[in-house]
Amino acid sequence: MKMSRRRLQEVIRRVIVESGVLGQVGFDGGGEDDILLYHAVHPDSIESIMSMGLLSAKRIIDDPELLYQARGDLGEEGMNDWAEMVREKFEEWPEAVTGTSAFFTLPDFDRMSDDHVIYERGLTMIRINVSQLLRDQPETRLVGVELYPYPSQKHKIRVRDLSLDEVRMYASQEPSELWQHYEEKDNYYAANVPHLFIVTEDGVIPPEYLVF
Numbered sequence: 001m002k003m004s005r006r007r008l009q010e011v012i013r014r015v016i017v018e019s020g021v022l023g024q025v026g027f028d029g030g031g032e033d034d035i036l037l038y039h040a041v042h043p044d045s046i047e048s049i050m051s052m053g054l055l056s057a058k059r060i061i062d063d064p065e066l067l068y069q070a071r072g073d074l075g076e077e078g079m080n081d082w083a084e085m086v087r088e089k090f091e092e093w094p095e096a097v098t099g100t101s102a103f104f105t106l107p108d109f110d111r112m113s114d115d116h117v118i119y120e121r122g123l124t125m126i127r128i129n130v131s132q133l134l135r136d137q138p139e140t141r142l143v144g145v146e147l148y149p150y151p152s153q154k155h156k157i158r159v160r161d162l163s164l165d166e167v168r169m170y171a172s173q174e175p176s177e178l179w180q181h182y183e184e185k186d187n188y189y190a191a192n193v194p195h196l197f198i199v200t201e202d203g204v205i206p207p208e209y210l211v212f
Contacts, residue, residue: 034131035168036211037102037198040123040189049126050207057086057097059203095143095159099197100205102128103190104170108179117187127211130198134164136209141199142167149181149192162196170194 041049048069060066061083071079089097106125112118134140144162162170170178181192189195198205 034129035164035171036127037104037130037167037171037196038106038125038127039100039102040118041126042121043124046126046212049210050212052204053207054100054128054205054210056099056199056203058090058094059098061086062203095141095145095197095199098203099141099143099199100128101189101195101197102130103193103195104167104178105173105175107190108175108182110176111179111182113184116184117189128198128205129209129211130167131164133198133200133205133209137200139201141197143197143199144170145195145197146190146192147194167196 039054055066060070067079067083071082074082086097107118130142142162143159145159147160148158150158179193183191185191
């Protein structure tokens with residue numbers, strides 16, 4: 001069911017602010033200066049995410065049971081088509097399917113039309129404590145994407161690995177600044193908006209690093 005912009009903003013505000021979820025984290029030992037990034041999920045998925053964590057698309061297609069759980073609603077043909085699309089994407093841009101996408105901040109909702117994929121699918125936001133994740137899994141890569149608008153003289157370095165300090169710099173900016181070059185395109189979350197992929201060794205961000 002499509003959720004209106006106003007309704008989705010109310011849900012996100014209630015979950016993240018009014019409920020006091022700020023500071024209520026799913027792990028022990030998070031610090032005040034930890035960086036929390038945002039990931040869009042469907043509310044119906046939260047229970048399984050709390051149990052299994054966030055799984056990359058490649059991790060899902062490598063396990064037939066996970067594939068059925070995640071995309072069984074598409075029917076067998078649709079599920080297989082999706083898996084093949086992931087395999088093809090893996091060949092051309094592996095980080096896009098071996099990592100979990102994340103926003104540096106909440107989106108700039110004022111720039112998004114009611115047809116944006118977040119509204120169309122009724123998605124809400126959870127947060128990822130990337131600082132704690134890097135402390136425990138230092139081999140994790142933070143791959144920045146669309147770091148410069150396209151076209152740009154710097155378009156060849158629109159995708160590159162970021163340090164945690166660079167992630168902190170982006171996360172400290174206002175959503176309106178990050179989204180100033182946003183272009184709305186079908187099935188794209190944030191075209192021409194700086195964001196990143198969090199790539200762990202096993203394609204999983206465990207639930208203890210998530211804020212619900």
